[in-house]
Amino acid sequence: MSTQSTASTCCYCGVGCGVLIEHDGKRVLDVAGDPAHPANLGRLCSKGATLHKTGDLAARALYPELRLGKGLSRSRTDWDSAMSHAAEVFGRTIAEHGPDSVAFYISGQLLTEDYYCFNKLARALVGTNNIDSNSRLCMSSAVVGYKRSLGADAPPCSYEDIEQSDCLLIAGSNMAFAHPVLFRRLEAAKAADPSKRVIVIDPRRTDTCEIADLHLAIEPGTDVALFHGILHLLLWEGWIDRDFIEAHTDRFDQLKTLVRDYSPAITAQLCGISEDDLHSAARMIGTAPSFLSLWCMGLNQSSAGSAKNNALINLHLATGQIGKVGSGPFSLTGQPNAMGGRETGSLSNLLPGHREAGNAEHRAEVAEYWGVDALPANVGLSAIELFEGVRSGRIKALWIACTNPAQSMPNQTLIHEALATCPFVIVQEAFFTTETCRYADLLLPAASWGEKEGTVTNSERRISHVRSAVAAPGDARPDWAIVCDFARRLEKQLRPGQPSLFDFTSPAQIFDEYKALTAGRDLDYSGLSHALIDTLGPQQWPFNAETGQGTARLYSDGIFATDNGHARFVAEPYRAAQETRDAQFPLILNTGRLRDHWHGMSRTGTAAQLFGHVEQALLSLHPDELRRRNLNEGDLVRVSSRRGELILPVESDAQISPGQAFLPMHWGDRFLKGLGSNVLTQPAFDPLSKQPELKQSSINIAHAELPWELFILAEGRVQERFEAIRPLCESLDYLGMGLIGRDRPALLIRAAAATPPDTALLAQIDTLIGLDNGPVLRYDDAGRAIGKRVKIEDGRITAVRLTGETAARNWLRGVWQSGEADAELRRWFLAPVSAPPGGASNQQDKTLCNCMNVSQSQICAGIERGLNLDGLKQELGCGTQCGSCVPEIKRLISSLAVPA
Structure with a gap:
């Protein structure tokens, strides 16, 4: 078989790793890191290295599907009918209720060209600013922070600064899990130069803390107080750059007055740390020749996210540690092209080229370029506001592309209510399995990684050319092509007889039109093209035609993107989070990422290998919290917040402080019954960035008395069986689903209920996993509602179903993994108890x-x-x-x- 290699880019986090896709022209066969790409130099994380295992066709949306009425099922249709229907409904809705009655919710996983088409569709054709992105959930506070302090949304650093910095501060980021390739670079640099100092700020002791010289386990949400307290000490010790402050900044006096109140004693008390550690942090920062800060969701996902960003940037401005090698405030982008979305204006308050929707001059510039009379003047609805608008009936037609709000948004109960009541929902998606797809009145199959072409911008402002290796399956289309097809149809209603605004035939053509909107702006990359990137390699903006080269660092001349060229200190006091511990909800819940999973698992959830490290959603608590509540590891608990309830197993984790809890954010209603992790989180948001406070919610837990249990392990046809069994188990109180195995992928289910379900349910499940025929061992104790089913083929287990109590589940998994079904298994099977045979280990081995x-x-x-x-x-x-x-x-x- 003839194979070839295509250079492209990873579709996960904002590191923007280059990948080499091995394929035969029809199928992706393997993937490797691209040693020529400057972002990763050949390295890949566990997620990127398994990209070729995540394209299961059984989970892909392959054909357009249309529902002609609420309560009816969707039926397969063709593209012409689908697009005509969509244009007719949107056109009618706009005519009857105005352009703001429709909205678009898009994604940081789209390519820049896709983004541009969506923006032009919403603002120039429809005439609404109701277009927002899931980047609102991860990066919008960083946007506000950069703009308020430095004048533009422009991370000033490069990845090489990680190696070259003398002191690094990592705040609110488990970099080892969320941006592992960059963390490897830091590990190597620290090993080469042990004098390099690393400070990690995180309420949990994460894997990132293993490299830290100092871990500040602050009370959740107290980052602003900490940064002000550090600045207080920098001033006291004289560790500031007064010449830089005088020549290049404004508003320092207001900040200096504010931080006088943040003495070491007060700051240490607010943050829950020692004064000695506070002094150590200030000393490391203040005496370092170069100082770099790295941060992510722990700062951004907060009702004070903008203040946290600015308080951290204040430290760089006060010490003059910006615009030079190894120094600067460096936000780590969460998604592969969240930066590209910010550049094209894909938040409701933005316009292309880092312009503002609320700025009349900016609107006029873009309108003239697009050849339309005007752009809408009112700022559109941000994510939380948008879905509230859907729920209240203000939004009557909603287009969702490449994102899964029915898993990722906070307060999931209200999100599901909104989607269920919206008159018309379009979902443009590569995977039909997402929670949001169930609400699609029109499902549009989109091309995915390895199948589409365009550009992305990573965290260090580096633009890469994403190349396609194989054709999309079925009738799936690239996102930009779907948008343009729809737009040309809608133009016939809204702009009859006028030339099309969407006469694009390739991503390169779209890029060439868009890049002119960056000319003369802080992000100017008007000198680039797809062809030039292919020649020169990925490039950092600004990159204009005159310079002909990328820019590694911004503000090296001390001139910032403000009206007078001065950076601005921002003086805002510490404010407590929206929810804190109280008698009713005595624990603070933190949510975050795992090492091997990504977002809502629409992609990683199709690869059994990626469940090996953590296979189910677990609520992590300090051992003291378990003892206080008389809980053991693995026990099921009811977790409740002011918004909802979820049943979860608990695990002991001494890396978490007493009074706190941790829950991975990846599990939605598909893998975990009860609307998933975000049924607990709160929609309160930062007043400036509109980013919700996903990182901090108050909860309570209580033991869940669910004596009847179900355990299923079945190898083969995992996606098909997953989709068939999931709805059958809706009546059970607890349901956790996942995959295991590497070479023999298997479906894994753990469930529980207060009372045994109808036997018909078990019979249906047995049929679906092949336990209704063939070489199956059966044991039933009707009096105790205990049942055992084990299928053995060619001397090894291929399916297991335990009911009633499942004490031997981990032991059975080990027997399955060994590939041999021995006599001990048969003796256990005939025993009247389900516990593993004497002496056998029942510990789960990850x-x-x-x-x-x-x-x-x-x-x-x-x-x-x-x-x-x-x-x-x-x-x-x-x-x-x-x-x-x-x-x-x-x-x-x-x-x-x-x-x-």
Whole structure:
């Protein structure tokens, strides 16, 4: 079979790693890091390295589907009928209720060309600013922070500053999980220069903290107080750059007056840290020749997110640590093209080229360029406001593209209500399996990674050319092509007889039209083209025709993007989060990312290998909290907030402080019954950035008395079986679903209920997983509602179903993974109890190194034999590929190593 390699870009986080797609022209066969791409230099994380395993056709949207009335099922249709219907409904809605009765909710995973077409559609053709992006949930506070302090939404740094900085502060980011390729660069730099200082600010002790010289485990939400307290000490010790402040900044006196109140004693008390640690942080920052800060959702996802961003940037301006090698405030972008969305104006308050929708001059510039009379003057609805508008009936037609708000938005109960009541919902999506797709009146199949072409901009302002390797399956189309087809049809109603605004035939043509809107702006990349990027490689903006080269760092001349060229200090006091601990809700919930999963798992949830490290949603609590509530690991608890309730298993985690809890954000209603993690989170948002406070909600927990349990393991046809079984289990109180296995992918289900369900349900499940025929061992104890089903083919287990109580589930998984069904299994099966046979371990063994398929038990056994990290790498291969497992391995070595 003839294979070829196509250079492209990863579709996950904002690092923007280059990838080499191996394919045969029809199918993607493998993926490798691109050593020529400057963002990753060949490195990939566990998610990027398994991209070729995440394109399961059984989960893909392949053909347009249309529902002709609420309550009816969707039926397959053709593109012409689908687009004609969409244009007719949108046109009628606009005619009857005005342009603001429709809205668009798009995604940081779109390409820049897709973004541009959506913006032009909404603002120039429809005449509404009701277009927002899921980037509102992750990066909008960073946008406000940069604009208020520096004058433009422009991260001033480069990735190479990570290696070159003398002192790095990582705030509100588990960089080791969320941006692992950059974390590997930091690990290598720290190993090469141990004098490099690293400060990590996070309420949890995450894997990122393993590299820290100082971990500040602050009380959740107290970042502003901490940064003001550090600045107080910088002033007291004289560790500020007065010449830089005088020559290049404004408004320092107001800030200096404010931070006088943040003495070490007061700051330490507010933040829950020691005064010594506060002094240490200030000393590291104030005496370092260069100072770099890195941050992500822990600062941004807050009702004070803008204030947190600006308080951190204040430290750089006060010390003059900006615009030079190894220094500057560097926000880590969450999605692959959230930056491209900000550049094209894909937030409701923005316009292309870093312009403002509320600025009349900016609107006139874009309107003239597009050849329309005017753009809408009113600022559109941001994400939270937009879905409230849908729920209240203000928005009557909603277009959702490449995002899953029925999983990712806070306060999921209200989001599902809104989507259920909206008269017309279009969902443009590559995977029909997302929670949002169930609400689609029109489902439009979109091309996905490896199938589409365009550009993306990563966290360091570097624009890469995304190339397609294979054709999209079925009738799926590129996102830009879908938008333009619809727009040309809608033009016949809204602009009859006029030339089309959407006469595009290729992504390169779209890029060439859009880039002129950046000319003369802070982000000017009017000198670039797809062809030039192919010649020169990925380039950092600004890049105009005159300079002919990218820009590694901004503001090196001390001139900022403000009216007078001065940066601005922002003086805002610390304000507590919207929700804090109280008698009714005594725990503070933090949500965040896992190492091997991405967002709502629409893509990673199709790869069984990526469930090996964490296979189900777990609520993590400090051991003291478990003891206080008489809970054991694995027990099911009811987790309640002011907005909803969720049933979850608990786990003990000493890395979390008492009074706090942690829950991964990836699980929605598809994998976890009850609308998923975000049924608990709150929609309160920052008044400037409109970014919701997803990182902090108050909760309570109580033991869930659910004596009847269900456990299912079934290999083969996992996506098909997943989709068939999920709706059958809706009547159960708890349901957690996932996949396991590497070479033999299997469906894994754990469920529980207060009372046994109807036997017909179990019969349906048995049929779906092949336990209704063939070589199946059966055992039933009707009196105790206990049942066992094990299918053994060719000497190994291929399906398991336990009911009533499931004490042997982990042991059975181990037997399944071994590939051998021995006599001990048969003896256990005939026993009247479900517990594993005497002496057999029932501990769950997770895959710690996903790249090399090395389990935790293998690593622990090696440590007990005296192997150090290098020895484990040499013998087992763990930690030799993406390196994401190394911090966890180090912790195991520290806890298990036998003293010499």
